[in-house]
Amino acid sequence: MLIRKHGTHDIRSSEITPESVFVNRRTFLERSTKIGLAAAFAPGVLAACDRSANTANAASSVPVPGEPSQDVDWSRMRSELGEELNSYEAVTTYNNFYEFGTGKEDPARNAHTLEPRPWSIAVEGEVAKPAVYDLEDFLSPVRLEDRVYRLRCVEAWSMVIPWRGFALADLIRRVEPTGNARFVEFTTLNDPEQMPGQRRNVLPWPYVEGLRMDEANHPLTMLVTGVYGRELPNQNGAPLRLIVPWKYGFKGVKSIVKIRFVRDMPATTWAIVAPDEYGFYANVNPEVDHPRWSQATERRIGEFRRRETLPFNGYGNQVASMYAGMDPRTLY
Amino acid sequence: MALSRKQRVVAKTVVWIAALTPAALLAWDFWRGNLSVNPIEDITNRTGWWTLTLLSVTLAITPVRRLTGRHDIVRFRRLIGLFAFFYGTLHLLTYIVLDRYFAFGTLLEDIAERPFITVGFATWLILLSLALTSTRGWIRRLGKKWRRLHRGVYVAAVLGTIHFYWGVKADTREPLWFMGIVAVLLLARLPAVRRMAGSVRARRRSAGERVSAGRRSEPLTP
Numbered sequence: 437m438l439i440r441k442h443g444t445h446d447i448r449s450s451e452i453t454p455e456s457v458f459v460n461r462r463t464f465l466e467r468s469t470k471i472g473l474a475a476a477f478a479p480g481v482l483a484a485c486d487r488s489a490n491t492a493n494a495a496s497s498v499p500v501p502g503e504p505s506q507d508v509d510w511s512r513m514r515s516e517l518g519e520e521l522n523s524y525e526a527v528t529t530y531n532n533f534y535e536f537g538t539g540k541e542d543p544a545r546n547a548h549t550l551e552p553r554p555w556s557i558a559v560e561g562e563v564a565k566p567a568v569y570d571l572e573d574f575l576s577p578v579r580l581e582d583r584v585y586r587l588r589c590v591e592a593w594s595m596v597i598p599w600r601g602f603a604l605a606d607l608i609r610r611v612e613p614t615g616n617a618r619f620v621e622f623t624t625l626n627d628p629e630q631m632p633g634q635r636r637n638v639l640p641w642p643y644v645e646g647l648r649m650d651e652a653n654h655p656l657t658m659l660v661t662g663v664y665g666r667e668l669p670n671q672n673g674a675p676l677r678l679i680v681p682w683k684y685g686f687k688g689v690k691s692i693v694k695i696r697f698v699r700d701m702p703a704t705t706w707a708i709v710a711p712d713e714y715g716f717y718a719n720v721n722p723e724v725d726h727p728r729w730s731q732a733t734e735r736r737i738g739e740f741r742r743r744e745t746l747p748f749n750g751y752g753n754q755v756a757s758m759y760a761g762m763d764p765r766t767l768y
Numbered sequence: 769m770a771l772s773r774k775q776r777v778v779a780k781t782v783v784w785i786a787a788l789t790p791a792a793l794l795a796w797d798f799w800r801g802n803l804s805v806n807p808i809e810d811i812t813n814r815t816g817w818w819t820l821t822l823l824s825v826t827l828a829i830t831p832v833r834r835l836t837g838r839h840d841i842v843r844f845r846r847l848i849g850l851f852a853f854f855y856g857t858l859h860l861l862t863y864i865v866l867d868r869y870f871a872f873g874t875l876l877e878d879i880a881e882r883p884f885i886t887v888g889f890a891t892w893l894i895l896l897s898l899a900l901t902s903t904r905g906w907i908r909r910l911g912k913k914w915r916r917l918h919r920g921v922y923v924a925a926v927l928g929t930i931h932f933y934w935g936v937k938a939d940t941r942e943p944l945w946f947m948g949i950v951a952v953l954l955l956a957r958l959p960a961v962r963r964m965a966g967s968v969r970a971r972r973r974s975a976g977e978r979v980s981a982g983r984r985s986e987p988l989t990p
Contacts, residue, residue, distance in 0.1 A: 526805040538939035589939070594805060638938050709938060728884045728934060730874060737805050741869055768934050 445748070456508065483749040505665025508582065508598075515596050517750060519736075524664045526737050532589065533625065533690055534638050535631035540668040542633070542670035547704035550630045550691065551666075560623075564612035571675055575661065578602040579608065582665065583658065585681040586710050587688075588720045588749045594734045597680055600662030605653045607695075620652045621645075623679055624687040631691075639705055644684035645689035645700035646715045646716065656681055656751060659692075682751040684718045710763045719759065720749035771840050783844050787851040790818045791858070808866045815859035820851035820932060820946050823925050826952065833958035835965055846902055849921065853899040857927075859890050888931035894924040925950045 477531075504510050504524045513521055541750050552623040588594045608620075626642035628634040633642045636694040649656060658679040661668060673690025682688045686706050696702075706714035707723040713727055722732045722745040733742040748755050771779065794814050796804050803810040826849040833839050868875055878885045898918055900906070907914050929950055933943035955961055 523805075530805045534938065538937075540806065542807070562932075728882055730878065730882075732874070735806065735808070735867075740866075742867075742871075 440466040442501070448724050455742070457565040462669065463768050482627065487754045488667060489516075503664075508665050510598060513558045513582075513584055513598055515586060517621065521584065521598055522540060522737050523698075526595060527663055528669050528672060530595075530737065532591075532685065533633075533671055533673065535633045535641075535643070535691070536671065537709075538638060544669075547670035547674075549632060549705060550625075550674065551561060552670060552672040552691070555675050557676065557692060558694045559607075559696075560694065561701070562614045562617035563697050564614060565610075566689045566766050574676075575649050577605055585656075585658075585679060587685050588734060588745065590684040590686055590714065590726060590731075591731060592726075592734045593737055594743075594744075594745075594749075598768050599658060599660045599666055600657045601660035601679065602663060603655055604659050604678070605655060607659060608649075608653055611697075613697045616699050618649055619701055620647050620700055621694075621702035622647075622692050623694040623696070624689055625693045625768075640708060642693075643689060643705045644702060645687055645704050646698075647680065647687075648701075648758075649680075650756075654755060654758070682719055682755045683688050684714075684720060686714065687718050704732065717759075720745060721747060723747070771843075774845065779844070780847065783847055786820065786895070787848065787854075791855070808862065812859065812867065814936075815855050815862055816932065817903045817942075819852055819856040819859055820925075820928050822848055822855060823921070824946065824949050825927060826852055826921065827925055827950065827953040831965070832954060834962065837970070850899055850902060853895040856895050857990075859891070862957050883933035884931060887927050887934065891924050891927040891931055894920045894927070898924070922954055925954075 447609070470498050502524075510521060510524075515521075517546075527545045530540050531543040532540065533547065534548040536543040553571070557571065557574050558566075560566045580602055582598050582600050584596060585596045587597050588596055604620075622645045624643040625631065626634065649659065650727075658681075660673070660677050660679045661675060663669070663672055668677065673688070673692075676692045677690040678688050678692065701716055704716055707716050720731075725731050726739045731745055734745045735742050786804055791854055794811065798807060825918070826845055828844045829848070862871065864875060879889050880886070898920060899909060901914065901917060902946055912916065928944060929946045932946060934941060956965070
């Protein structure tokens with residue numbers, strides 16, 4: 437679009453929204469209220485009311501924001517490869533978020549029990565400034581931006597999604613990791629009250645994901661607070677989630693409460709459950725099949741014919757160099 | 769107390785309607801846009817689920833017959849088994865046509881290299897062979913061999929549940945349910961278990977309950 441930079445580590449211009457769309461958090465809040473987007477914040481409020489009133493009928497308090505924000509013409513937005521966006525409906529009704537059930541449509545149905553406000557995030561481990569942040573404080577210094585990324589699920593489907601968030605690298609700079617920090621570990625909320633799916637041991641809770649430091653610092657790696665210009669709906673991982681577009685979707689840990697800088701490679705959830713099927717790196721790789729299905733092609737949600745899967749989900753020119761010399765077979 | 773001709777017609781009509789309802793509902797949901805944004809996945813899952821369900825119902829008929837003495841229900845076994853094959857075929861066609869769109873190269877690779885798919889395909893092949901030989905003519909032609917061949921339904925049921933189990937990512941509840949049901953239905957065929965069931969019936973009879981004497985022309989056993 438407007439900004440054009442070149443170089444292997446650049447974010448493609450089309451992945452970056454024009455300056456006019458950049459919003460820091462404060463103006464975002466103002467604007468949201470102004471154009472009547474208060475609904476975006478209502479779930480938490482209503483859920484709180486609901487709890488104090490002690491009503492069992494939580495389902496009545498599910499004003500999931502039903503449409504994209506109106507401050508951007510989303511219909512004209514494309515990925516850097518010219519791909520159209522998946523609909524807001526697709527993005528918010530078809531989710532893997534086992535904390536709210538293992539069916540794709542379960543999270544949209546069940547995630548109203550999550551209370552994304554108030555929320556705190558612990559930053560700990562090998563950092564000069566460990567702290568527990570209130571979400572508002574955590575976000576106040578950052579500048580949110582919209583970026584269109586492909587999301588490739590390990591189950592061989594994909595979407596194109598306009599996330600709103602900021603580079604994880606910005607946070608890493610702020611908290612000053614020590615020289616011992618070689619990996620970052622992210623942990624999802626563990627609260628069966630709010631996350632009914634955690635009452636069964638489908639996965640070992642809480643959900644944990646991780647990145648190597650260079651991956652975490654890569655400019656494509658994003659902490660996400662919104663989608664389609666809205667605050668993240670609960671089923672998409674409110675209020676804060678990770679997005680690493682060249683990796684399979686399960687790396688994108690949702691509803692993060694802890695970010696820990698560590699020396700050793702963290703034990704991550706799916707790699708614990710099925711180490712031969714899900715690795716730590718989990719880079720999108722059409723050459724390395726999942727033991728039970730091929731990863732060579734994928735179904736873009738909304739399309740009939742399958743597409744070829746791109747190495748590194750199409751971000752190879754920006755990220756492949758990080759894995760030079762590593763055996764791609766170990767990168768599943 | 770065998771069914772009258774009229775009762776049989778009514779009962780068969782009910783079976784037809786009941787067995788076609790899931791397909792009709794699926795078509796309706798597709799038409800109305802009630803499926804998820806990945807409808808092919810929904811169609812695959814639902815046709816697979818109904819294949820296993822109807823296979824289980826087919827397998828349940830013999831034990832239920834023995835337990836209740838209602839031998840006439842065996843009339844519906846072939847029909848229900850054929851409907852299991854019908855849903856299994858829809859399931860396979862969904863995969864070949866909707867999911868892969870006739871990409872036979874990758875289909876063959878899948879069947880050869882992925883146990884999950886190999887097992888699913890083997891299940892369908894067994895059901896196909898049973899469906900093809902389910903006619904009166906083939907029963908007569910194969911004689912004793914027919915019974916042996918049609919014990920393949922046990923193998924199909926076991927393989928079908930394994931296919932389901934291997935197909936899910938982490939939530940194994942439903943496949944385990946099916947495995948449990950199939951296991952019970954197969955165990956019910958063991959002679960020891962049959963004797964136990966027989967003694968239950970004998971007790972009931974001696975307790976004066978009205979139990980069908982059963983028709984002497986014992987139907988085929990699998």
